[in-house]
Ligand SMILES: Nc1ncnc2c1ncn2[C@@H]1O[C@H](COP(=O)(O)OP(=O)(O)OP(=O)(O)O)[C@@H](O)[C@H]1O
């Protein structure tokens with residue numbers, strides 16, 4: 001008996017994380033958020049934790065750093081050990097020395113006035129000598145690409161810069177275990193890869209254990225040792241990333257985004273042309289697969305795949321009024337360089353435009369000019385025929401809808417219904433009209449079931465939808481939406497994007513800011529790349545994403561399928577394809593013809 005106990009204790013020291021039979025119910029919740037979860041993670045492993053909204057990923061993270069049960073009420077049963085310490089019996093403060101947690105929303109984690117103060121906060125608390133702190137802070141800021149930002153005020157950072165800072169605040173503590181809850185949702189594509197690379201390097205040098213909550217990313221498939229899928233509070237699956245990401249039906253079942261290239265491979269697998277193990281997970285494997293299969297199954301052998309020539313979006317010439325007209329726009333915040341350095345831009349009525357570019361490029365700053373939240377330092381912005389200098393923001397708000405990067409910056413009512421009512425009343429609408437519009441929009445956005453619910457009791461994806469709904473009731477002609485899908489799972493992303501697409505089809509002009517290049521390629525008809533406050537590129541998604549090296553300078557990586565197209569240029573007549581179905585269209589639709 002005693003030896004069994006000793007063996008258990010020794011095992012506990014080997015394991016970084018041990019959850020046994022954990023169940024947890026939030027105060028007032030009807031159902032438990034975690035149900036009998038048992039999970040051990042060996043020291044030095046890199047685990048990807050996945051699952052749809054509400055699956056319990058964040059709750060599990062909070063159990064690991066002691067916030068549950070020590071600071072949050074609710075009912076917890078079972079045992080949690082991290083680095084051999086019993087979490088229920090160890091002070092949160094001393095747990096933070098071994099386990100660092102990066103939260104989903106960076107703003108809840110930033111406390112310092114300047115970037116340097118904020119990063120130094122943790123080490124200071126543990127009485128690290130001052131000169132050592134300075135050195136560590138500088139090293140860590142360089143790792144998250146915030147070198148030289150030391151004296152910048154934290155409240156004046158862009159969304160992505162804040163997220164980088166939140167990661168720095170945890171890395172600087174050099175914990176043994178890192179738990180990160182969607183830490184890169186607002187980072188530009190290169191920034192995201194850099195953070196994953198940093199994590200991978202750290203664990204190789206220092207035997208760091210990593211538990212990363214993320215929606216899928218092609219970088220992670222080759223970095224993570226294992227994936228754990230949570231579904232409705234239970235561990236639904238555990239295994240190798242390749243096993244999960246080849247299995248499209250499983251991904252669909254749990255609301256996880258598949259890799260675009262695997263979708264092409266799955267199609268071949270279904271036709272019986274390749275085995276399950278041959279379903280590709282990256283570009284090189286897909287390229288050789290396509291090249292190998294083409295002679296046998298390609299549409300009319302030898303003929304090159306041709307599509308209609310690229311078409312730019314036709315301007316609506318009957319509309320004299322432009323949705324947006326920007327001339328020589330310069331904008332200077334109080335400190336530093338001008339954030340916008342002479343922008344000239346016209347957006348026609350009915351366009352669907354994506355604004356992309358690296359963190360801090362000026363996307364949000366530009367978009368805030370479209371509804372008069374910011375006024376030009378010099379130059380002019382005319383939206384729907386109104387010069388923003390001559391109109392108050394609330395006048396513009398009747399025609400121009402703006403959904404903030406962080407939905408919590410615009411939600412303040414106690415129920416979803418009141419949130420929608422607020423804008424309508426403010427705009428002077430009354431009784432019946434208010435009721436009709438609210439009913440219509442709740443229906444349209446799928447929020448009807450949350451009508452009387454407090455917005456802050458819902459997940460971030462749902463809060464994002466509420467923020468959109470509160471704008472839609474005003475029936476804007478121009479909708480500006482800043483990173484609409486950061487808190488959503490794959491299903492939520494599709495709901496949101498279908499909604500935006502339908503609005504556009506019904507005539508609303510859309511300006512969408514996003515770091516998700518797959519979405520941009522799939523939905524936008526025009527893409528504008530900002531760099532250092534200026535316009536770098538402005539064209540169709542196909543044109544923009546064929547400039548791989550130019551985009552790299554701007555921290556953008558084209559979508560996976562666009563990069564695959566570049567590799568297959570000789571077969572594709574130099575076209576850039578965007579949908580996986582466009583690739584499979586190169587192959588005959590016929591039945592299996594014998595090859596494996
Ligand atoms: N309130 C502010 N005060 C001072 N500087 C600011 C403020 N907001 C943003 N900036 C700075 O202006 C530049 C452009 O920021 P902006 O928020 O427009 O970037 P962004 O392209 O939207 O980035 P992200 O992708 O991270 O959201 C950045 O250098 C940023 O640090």
Ligand SMILES: [Mg+2]
Nearest residue numbers: 158159364405
């Ligand atoms: Mg922004």
